[in-house]
Amino acid sequence: xxxxxxxxxxxxxxxxxxxxxxxxxxxxxxxxxxxxxxxxxxxxxxxxxxxxxxxxxxxxxxxxxxxxxxxxxxxxxx
Numbered sequence: 001x002x003x004x005x006x007x008x009x010x011x012x013x014x015x016x017x018x019x020x021x022x023x024x025x026x027x028x029x030x031x032x033x034x035x036x037x038x039x040x041x042x043x044x045x046x047x048x049x050x051x052x053x054x055x056x057x058x059x060x061x062x063x064x065x066x067x068x069x070x071x072x073x074x075x076x077x078x
Contacts, residue, residue, distance in 0.1 A: 004065065007058035019062070021055035024048070031059040 009022045019028040026048045034044045035056075045051055 002054065002057040002061040004058040004061040007052075007054050008062060021048075021051055021058070024050040024055070026051055026055070028059045028062060031056055032063055035060070 007022050008019050008028055010017050010019050014020060015025055015027060020026055021028065021031065030048075031044060031051070034047070039047070041053065041056055044056060045053065
């Protein structure tokens with residue numbers, strides 16, 4: 001699995017500290033939203049020319065890690 005920390009960064013001076021693809025202002029949430037909406041990797045890379053394929057892999061690895069953490073701390077049912 002891709003080590004997402006190599007390709008994603010958070011800097012308070014860039015996008016108010018939200019997690020972005022390193023070297024860009026592309027938010028990880030935008031990458032994940034695009035994938036969830038059915039966009040292909042090529043479509044995402046065309047939409048965000050500053051992205052590299054590694055950034056998409058890193059965004060997915062980040063989301064997978066969050067999902068694993070959620071399984072350790074399950075959502076509380078209302």
